[in-house]
Amino acid sequence: MTELRLHGLSYENRLRSVDLTVRPGETVGLIGPNGSGKTTLLRCVYGTLTPTAGRALLDGDDLHALGPKARARRVATVPQDSALEFELTVGELVALGRSPHKRFWEGDTGADRERAEGALARVGLADLADRPYPTLSGGERQRVLVARALVQDPDLLVLDEPTNHLDIRHQLDVLALVRTLGTTNLLALHDLNLAGAYCDRIYVLERGRLVTGGTPAEVLTPALLEAVYGVDAEVIPHPRTGSPTVLFQHSPAGGQQSSTM
Amino acid sequence: MSAETRAEDASPGEPPAPPRIPPHPEPPTGPTTEPTRAAEPVRSARTESAGKSGPPVRSGPLNTSAPSRAARADPPVRAGGGPLRYAVVVAGLVLALAAAALASLALGSVRIPPGQVLDALTGRAADPSPYRTIVLDVRLPRVLLGAVVGAGLAVVGAVLQALVRNRLADPFLLGISSGASAGAVLVLVAGGGVGLVGGVTTTLALPTGAFAGALLSLVLVYGLARRGGTLTSTRLVLAGVAVSYILSALATLLLVVAGRPEQFQEAMYWSLGGLGSARWDTLALPAAVLAVGVGALLTLARPLDLLLVGEEGATVLGLDTARFRAAVFVLASLVTAVMVAASGAVGFVGLMAPHAARLAVGAPHRRLLPVAALGGALALVLADLGARTVAAPQDIPVGILTALTGGPFFLWLMRRRPEGAPL
Numbered sequence: 001m002t003e004l005r006l007h008g009l010s011y012e013n014r015l016r017s018v019d020l021t022v023r024p025g026e027t028v029g030l031i032g033p034n035g036s037g038k039t040t041l042l043r044c045v046y047g048t049l050t051p052t053a054g055r056a057l058l059d060g061d062d063l064h065a066l067g068p069k070a071r072a073r074r075v076a077t078v079p080q081d082s083a084l085e086f087e088l089t090v091g092e093l094v095a096l097g098r099s100p101h102k103r104f105w106e107g108d109t110g111a112d113r114e115r116a117e118g119a120l121a122r123v124g125l126a127d128l129a130d131r132p133y134p135t136l137s138g139g140e141r142q143r144v145l146v147a148r149a150l151v152q153d154p155d156l157l158v159l160d161e162p163t164n165h166l167d168i169r170h171q172l173d174v175l176a177l178v179r180t181l182g183t184t185n186l187l188a189l190h191d192l193n194l195a196g197a198y199c200d201r202i203y204v205l206e207r208g209r210l211v212t213g214g215t216p217a218e219v220l221t222p223a224l225l226e227a228v229y230g231v232d233a234e235v236i237p238h239p240r241t242g243s244p245t246v247l248f249q250h251s252p253a254g255g256q257q258s259s260t261m
Numbered sequence: 262m263s264a265e266t267r268a269e270d271a272s273p274g275e276p277p278a279p280p281r282i283p284p285h286p287e288p289p290t291g292p293t294t295e296p297t298r299a300a301e302p303v304r305s306a307r308t309e310s311a312g313k314s315g316p317p318v319r320s321g322p323l324n325t326s327a328p329s330r331a332a333r334a335d336p337p338v339r340a341g342g343g344p345l346r347y348a349v350v351v352a353g354l355v356l357a358l359a360a361a362a363l364a365s366l367a368l369g370s371v372r373i374p375p376g377q378v379l380d381a382l383t384g385r386a387a388d389p390s391p392y393r394t395i396v397l398d399v400r401l402p403r404v405l406l407g408a409v410v411g412a413g414l415a416v417v418g419a420v421l422q423a424l425v426r427n428r429l430a431d432p433f434l435l436g437i438s439s440g441a442s443a444g445a446v447l448v449l450v451a452g453g454g455v456g457l458v459g460g461v462t463t464t465l466a467l468p469t470g471a472f473a474g475a476l477l478s479l480v481l482v483y484g485l486a487r488r489g490g491t492l493t494s495t496r497l498v499l500a501g502v503a504v505s506y507i508l509s510a511l512a513t514l515l516l517v518v519a520g521r522p523e524q525f526q527e528a529m530y531w532s533l534g535g536l537g538s539a540r541w542d543t544l545a546l547p548a549a550v551l552a553v554g555v556g557a558l559l560t561l562a563r564p565l566d567l568l569l570v571g572e573e574g575a576t577v578l579g580l581d582t583a584r585f586r587a588a589v590f591v592l593a594s595l596v597t598a599v600m601v602a603a604s605g606a607v608g609f610v611g612l613m614a615p616h617a618a619r620l621a622v623g624a625p626h627r628r629l630l631p632v633a634a635l636g637g638a639l640a641l642v643l644a645d646l647g648a649r650t651v652a653a654p655q656d657i658p659v660g661i662l663t664a665l666t667g668g669p670f671f672l673w674l675m676r677r678r679p680e681g682a683p684l
Contacts, residue, residue, distance in 0.1 A: 048576050068579050068581050086624040099567060099578045
């Protein structure tokens with residue numbers, strides 16, 4: 001089981017000295033308003049940005065010293081730019097997830113193809129293996145990329161808004177799947193209720209700084225939501241699971257006084 | 262399906278019910294227009310590209326969101342067709358290439374009966390036969406050079422398209438070929454009145470000059486197109502055209518300043534492209550470079566595939582994109598330069614052959630590159646056959662024919678961009 005530790009991780013003025021720990025096997029959520037630095041933080045972890053200060057340590061190894069290939073064997077992610085100019089099929093795209101474990105001249109073996117098919121089945125897309133990836137819907141694409149991250153066989157899974165484009169059923173499916181993988185997971189999530197239900201702990205970012213962190217019940221409080229998001233909300237325990245559930249006070253347009261006026 | 266078609270028919274104010282076949286060659290965007298193979302040649306070819314043999318058409322909506330966990334019982338079909346289909350494509354291309362080569366040996370200003378061609382090839386022809394000289398010393402090197410150059414340009418085109426992630430890339434359009442021919446002209450001028458293919462020095466000096474020019478123009482075009490953020494095809498093609506004009510103008514200027522207007526003919530040859538200079542002793546270098554270049558690129562099939570998923574995607578899958586790109590740029594320039602040094606700047610083969618190959622076997626490079634190479638060889642051998650016979654006994658530069666067919670192809674390609682693809 002793998003542990004991720006961030007020490008004073010900074011990137012220009014978008015991320016300021018963040019300390020954060022994801023313990024072995026934990027699923028940790030990262031929440032915060034738009035532009036708070038969630039994506040920047042994740043990119044510094046999965047390696048498409050080089051932090052300007054601080055370090056990201058995976059079981060004590062500096063992720064940036066590892067280099068792309070060694071890093072990709074241990075950290076998987078679902079990147080956001082996934083439009084393809086050329087038509088790889090879904091199966092081919094998923095099989096590319098085996099690349100970090102291969103020498104560059106090696107082709108895919110039967111075992112690799114089985115893994116790819118297994119991963120597609122796990123995200124419920126076994127039937128689409130032969131379809132050209134660009135013809136899929138947004139939600140299907142998202143799940144295909146999750147499948148690709150699965151065949152990477154990572155220790156740490158870093159996901160930026162994995163529920164984007166997904167309908168509610170697949171949102172729940174993907175998050176439940178992530179929890180069953182046995183990986184250590186760091187997820188940026190917009191949906192506070194999903195964060196509350198599926199994460200062991202939550203960290204809150206605001207304008208590049210870490211505001212707080214803790215269990216969902218500790219973090220998701222009306223006071224914090226007011227301070228960070230500027231919204232009026234109630235938090236109640238979920239009637240069946242007890243996980244903290246956020247209910248927003250919806251003000252009709254012009255009904256409630258706006259804070260800026 | 263029928264429900265939606267009916268709804269369309271019934272919509273008020275619409276002209277009478279349109280034919281059921283969707284009128285334009287755009288790919289279907291939803292399950293309602295799942296193509297029926299025979300209906301639309303363009304589209305069925307497209308489906309084929311991506312799709313593969315398998316069950317011909319999956320009917321009905323595919324994006325139902327219910328996860329179907331149960332894998333189908335039948336064995337999964339490999340994309341781009343199974344090994345059998347791939348073997349058929351390759352064998353078909355090899356046969357077509359052999360046939361085109363035989364035709365090229367037989368046809369021309371002098372027609373030689375196929376039997377005599379075979380006799381000459383197998384060494385059974387009477388020794389002082391005039392046919393033997395034409396076939397073995399004139400036409401055969403030319404056919405072989407055409408095949409080598411066509412294959413080289415096609416492979417470079419396929420690789421460049423992956424490298425800049427843009428289907429409009431081609432050694433000619435990106436200015437690499439012009440850079441190479443400018444470099445070659447510079448060597449010609451600097452090297453004094455040495456003939457085009459005279460001597461060992463020029464057979465090496467020309468490609469070297471061409472390589473320098475090719476690399477320079479590629480770096481220039483890529484740098485210009487990339488400045489200010491992401492790479493778009495508009496910027497890429499515009500930068501390619503501009504750089505290519507500048508370099509051709511420079512080459513012409515060099516000739517004028519050097520006071521050798523008589524070499525305009527040769528400069529013209531470089532900028533149009535032709536195989537007329539083919540001789541046995543000019544064949545070895547391009548053939549060797551083709552073999553080494555294609556071999557190297559085949560081993561790089563996996564990282565090339567990774568480039569298709571984008572810079573960020575390739576990086577998180579473990580590829581050092583910056584270094585890999587730079588290395589492949591150099592390799593692509595080298596292959597282009599040697600081809601251009603041997604044949605001048607033949608355009609559009611590197612654009613057309615890779616696309617045809619993708620339609621046939623899909624995008625992964627391990628399958629794509631050999632098929633693109635065979636297709637490029639076939640295309641240029643056929644084009645050169647046309648160049649020698651269309652206006653016989655005039656030998657028109659083959660670059661004119663490839664441009665006449667490739668230009669319209671480029672325009673067609675530009676118009677049928679898949680949705681979601683960057684312009």
